[in-house]
Amino acid sequence: MAQTNGGCSxxxxxxxxxxxxKANIDVCKRGDVTVKPSRVISLGSAVNISCSLKPEQGCxxxxxxxxxxxxxxxxxxxxxxxxxxxxxxxxxxxxxTLFLCKLACSKNKEFRICGAEISVGxxxxxxxxxxxxxxxxxxxxxxxxxxxxxxxxxxxxxxQLTGPKNFTWQRQCNDHYCDHxxxxxxxxxELPESSYxxxxxxTNSLGxxxxxxxxxxxxxxxxxxxxxxxxIKCVNASVSRCILQWRDEGLVLLNRLRYxxxxxxxxxxxxxxxxxxxxxLLDLKPFTEYEFQISSKxxxxxxxxxxxxxxxxxxxxxxxxxxxxDVWYMKQPIDxxxxxxxxxxxxxxxxxxxxxxxxxxxxxxxxxGGKVTMQNITEHTSWTWIIPRTGKxxxxxxxANSKGSSPPTRINITDLCEAELLAPRQVSANSEGVDNMxxxxxxxxxxxxxxxxxxxxxxxxxxxxxxxxxxxxxxSPPYNVSALISGNIKPxxxxxxxxxxxxxxxxxxxxxxxxxxxxxPLSGPHINAISEEKGNIVISWNEIPAQEQMGCILHYRIYxxxxxxxxxxxLCEIPYRVSPNSxxxxxxxxxxxxxxWITALTAAGESPPGNKREFHLQGKANWSVFVAPSIxxxxxxxxxxxxxxxxxxxxxxxSALRPQWCSKEIPDPANSTWAKKYPTVExxxxxxxxxxxxxxxxxxxxPLVISEVxxxxxxxFRHPHHPHWPDKGQEIQGHYTSEEDTGYSASSLPPPKAxxxxxxxxxxxxxxxxxxxxxxxxxxxxxxxxxxxxxxxxHEGYLPSNIxxxxxxxxxxxxPLEELKPQHISLSIFPSSSLHPLTFSCDKKLTLDRxxxxxxxxxx
Numbered sequence: 001m002a003q004t005n006g007g008c009s010x011x012x013x014x015x016x017x018x019x020x021x022k023a024n025i026d027v028c029k030r031g032d033v034t035v036k037p038s039r040v041i042s043l044g045s046a047v048n049i050s051c052s053l054k055p056e057q058g059c060x061x062x063x064x065x066x067x068x069x070x071x072x073x074x075x076x077x078x079x080x081x082x083x084x085x086x087x088x089x090x091x092x093x094x095x096x097t098l099f100l101c102k103l104a105c106s107k108n109k110e111f112r113i114c115g116a117e118i119s120v121g122x123x124x125x126x127x128x129x130x131x132x133x134x135x136x137x138x139x140x141x142x143x144x145x146x147x148x149x150x151x152x153x154x155x156x157x158x159x160q161l162t163g164p165k166n167f168t169w170q171r172q173c174n175d176h177y178c179d180h181x182x183x184x185x186x187x188x189x190e191l192p193e194s195s196y197x198x199x200x201x202x203t204n205s206l207g208x209x210x211x212x213x214x215x216x217x218x219x220x221x222x223x224x225x226x227x228x229x230x231x232i233k234c235v236n237a238s239v240s241r242c243i244l245q246w247r248d249e250g251l252v253l254l255n256r257l258r259y260x261x262x263x264x265x266x267x268x269x270x271x272x273x274x275x276x277x278x279x280x281l282l283d284l285k286p287f288t289e290y291e292f293q294i295s296s297k298x299x300x301x302x303x304x305x306x307x308x309x310x311x312x313x314x315x316x317x318x319x320x321x322x323x324x325x326d327v328w329y330m331k332q333p334i335d336x337x338x339x340x341x342x343x344x345x346x347x348x349x350x351x352x353x354x355x356x357x358x359x360x361x362x363x364x365x366x367x368x369g370g371k372v373t374m375q376n377i378t379e380h381t382s383w384t385w386i387i388p389r390t391g392k393x394x395x396x397x398x399x400a401n402s403k404g405s406s407p408p409t410r411i412n413i414t415d416l417c418e419a420e421l422l423a424p425r426q427v428s429a430n431s432e433g434v435d436n437m438x439x440x441x442x443x444x445x446x447x448x449x450x451x452x453x454x455x456x457x458x459x460x461x462x463x464x465x466x467x468x469x470x471x472x473x474x475x476s477p478p479y480n481v482s483a484l485i486s487g488n489i490k491p492x493x494x495x496x497x498x499x500x501x502x503x504x505x506x507x508x509x510x511x512x513x514x515x516x517x518x519x520x521p522l523s524g525p526h527i528n529a530i531s532e533e534k535g536n537i538v539i540s541w542n543e544i545p546a547q548e549q550m551g552c553i554l555h556y557r558i559y560x561x562x563x564x565x566x567x568x569x570x571l572c573e574i575p576y577r578v579s580p581n582s583x584x585x586x587x588x589x590x591x592x593x594x595x596x597w598i599t600a601l602t603a604a605g606e607s608p609p610g611n612k613r614e615f616h617l618q619g620k621a622n623w624s625v626f627v628a629p630s631i632x633x634x635x636x637x638x639x640x641x642x643x644x645x646x647x648x649x650x651x652x653x654x655s656a657l658r659p660q661w662c663s664k665e666i667p668d669p670a671n672s673t674w675a676k677k678y679p680t681v682e683x684x685x686x687x688x689x690x691x692x693x694x695x696x697x698x699x700x701x702x703p704l705v706i707s708e709v710x711x712x713x714x715x716x717f718r719h720p721h722h723p724h725w726p727d728k729g730q731e732i733q734g735h736y737t738s739e740e741d742t743g744y745s746a747s748s749l750p751p752p753k754a755x756x757x758x759x760x761x762x763x764x765x766x767x768x769x770x771x772x773x774x775x776x777x778x779x780x781x782x783x784x785x786x787x788x789x790x791x792x793x794x795h796e797g798y799l800p801s802n803i804x805x806x807x808x809x810x811x812x813x814x815x816p817l818e819e820l821k822p823q824h825i826s827l828s829i830f831p832s833s834s835l836h837p838l839t840f841s842c843d844k845k846l847t848l849d850r851x852x853x854x855x856x857x858x859x860x
Contacts, residue, residue: 030054030113031052031057031113032054033050033099034049034116035048035116035118036048036050039117039118040119040120040121040153040205041119041120042120042122043121046090047092047118048086048087048088049086049089049099049118050084050087051084051085052083052084052085053066053084058083066081066082066103066105067080067103068082068083068085068103068113069101069102069103069110070101071099073098079104085101089118092118093120094121095120095152096119097120098115099117099118100112100114100115119153119205120152121152121205122149123204123206124148124155124202124206124207125147125209126202126212127145127146127147127148127157127201127202128148128211129146130145130214131143131144132144132196132198134187134221134222135225136222136249137222137224137251139186139222140184140186141183141185141186141187142180142182143159143180143183143198143200145179145180145200145211147178147202148202151202151206154204156173156202157178157200157201157203158200158203159172159181162196163194163196163197167196169183181200189222189251192219194217194218195217196216197213197214197215198213199211199213199214217302219298219299219302219303220302223305224248224297225249226296226309227248227295227309228247228309229247230244230246230309230310231244231245231246232292234316239284239286242280243278243279244278244279244280244281244292245278245279246294248276251298252297252298253298253300254274254297255271255273255279255296256269256295256305257270257272257279257292257293258270259292260291262289262290262291268283273300285316286317286354286355287316287317287354287355288316288351289313289315290314290315290316291313292311293308293309295307295308318355318402319354319355320354320355320401320403320405321348321352321404321406322354322407323351323353323406324407324408324409325345325348325398325399325406325409326346328344328457328471329341329395329411329413330342330344330416330471331413331415334386338387339387340385340386341393343382343383343384343397343411344382344471344473345360345381345397346381347381348406353401353406355402357400359377359379360398362376362377362395362396362397363376363395363396363408364385364393364394365394365395366391367394368392373393383397393412393413395410396408397409397411414507415507416498416509417508417509418506418508419447419503419506419507419508421444421445421446421508422447422450422451422502422506422508423501423510424454424508425510426442427439427441427497427499427512428512428514429497429512429514431516432516433516434491434517435487435488435490435491436484436485437486437489437497438484439456439483439484439485439497439499440482441481441482442481444501444508447508450503451501451502452504453475453478455473455476455499455500456497457471458473458495458497459472459495460494489516492519493549494514494546494549494552494553496511497513497514498511513552513576515551518604519550519604520550520602520605521550521607522544522607522608523545523608524598524611525541525556525598525599525600525610526541526542527541527597528542535586535590535617536585537588538584539582539583539584539598541556541581542581543580544600549600549602550602552602554575554576554602554603555601556574556600556601557572557599558585558596559596559597559599560585560594560597563593563594563614570587572585589617590618591616591617592616592617593615594615594617595612595613595614596614597611597612597613
């Protein structure tokens, strides 16, 4: 089977060769084309091209019918009728030019006779800069040179090497563009100072040229191989001393090293003589990714450096952090007693961290106590805790890696905006491209020299989610009044920007809201509640989602109109900082149903309306309309009744309106045993001012002068509304009478069981009887007339009958206090009745049978 396949292959090759040969023959079967002097000429030479027909290959036996045409590529340059054609051609360009000869028997048909290619070139130039090299001690010799200009012709290069002991070696390069050649031999170091000579010769159809011979020794041309197996070792896992090691060829004398951190473009160079594959490095940085490369050389002055080794990359060991953290904080009150402290810090740079930060140590302590209140370890770059609002607090934060901790950063927790004098002025923010904003401010007036630094902080507004947006800040020296915030600025996002001026433990700040790009919000606020409070309505709404605000909200507009009304809606515009999510309206009418909606505005325009809500304002009675007049009326009434004259008139009116059944019939005083006991009383002087003090009169009554006084003492009746009544004393029919109320106006007390009330009651009747028919209450007409004993009241009358002054056989003796208990006692400021004036005339005598008194004529 294998033999059959081999035979088929040979037959196929033979057929292909025959076809090619036939095609070659068939190309010029009608005639020949000759070129003189040669088909290869130098630039600027002329050639003669001849075309001839073979016998019996023409169109006819007559020559005039045969028309021969010479083409240069596709352009006709000469024609002739006959059997042959000859033409001289000049000015041919460098390279190859194709000429064709054709036979035209008619206007539309041409036959190809033959063709020729003429090559135009130049003589080779002398090769320059011939040099040879042997890669490694066991490599082969390779030489390179510069060919010079292109000859545009096929050119052969021959490299020849000669050496001691008649050593000769040569090799030819057949490549058209040959500029290097490997001789394939190895020079040995047995005779390192022996000389060798190399020469290269270029040859083509127009001539040849040889280079200047190059002479060298073994040490001159041998280039060591690049070092390999590179590694590094740090003593005691510290970058203070690291040893770089590698492997090299045995004859290497010199080495050079270069290394750099991966983040740098510049190299650090180190040269070493007779290093033997070892070099100490003392200036490496901890926890840094380095790239190392090494090159070698055999001799101090001769030869060349090897190629750089393959890059070796490694990371140096960690060291204790040396930098300090940039710490900032934020305070938020929770209630009257507590506050939330949020600490933030930035990651250390690689050069400061000097290792992988494993965690952060946070401590919080009260300044006054000095003891650590709380301590926490966290892997995050923020920490939040709740502490009391009293006292001064300080926090420290340090970073730790596997080798140790950084120096702690201490910061005092104070109110960021407590010092108004330190607050920067005229804070503004302008867009600087898509993701940058330039914040500018003015120093805080007279307090500017005290400013130690500025802190510019910015964050996206809180969108209501549980996660707080990240806080960003940067520090600026006191002589700067601007800062560029960049890196994480999003277009169409609103940022809260605050500039704080720091002076010791005092802080002063000013804040604004700004955005890098803005346009009208994509949606309106959503009303979530409408309530009625004191005749006003309170509208609450949800903020527009942050991704739909498209910038900073500057104002809200609340629209309302009556339901089913075609009139234009009324509106109320509220600044964002005044009412971010609620507002009250007091201009709505009670009992009317309204439709309300809200829009939001940025600097670019107004949002579409939010959801519409209907609300019916119920309304409540305005009690202030009734309370105020009522208070005024009460004040007027109290003022009127504080005047005695008006009180008296009102009392008379009330007495007249009193129903008849309320009064009791008074017994006839003529039947009183007490009245029968006493003889006729002569005139006497009675202090009526004390007796009638409870009668409301416009003015004080004049006292009556009596010619004769029965007793030396007279009772003192207190006004029932005396400020000292009742203070103390004994209870009488549910009321108290003080000792002062029952006191005597005499110099000495009466004998035991004697009551002065007797004389007072007698005097009372005398005064009543002396009134004239036209007398008024509270005014006496004249002196009291002496009354006969027969007309005094009885025991059941108005006056008591069981008086100690009577003889013992009349009645049993009772307690004097019981005898003093009145029949009726009223504490009202309005007396139930007043003493009516007597309407009858009795001359100067009054009998008790004519005296009629109501049950409440005399009120104590």
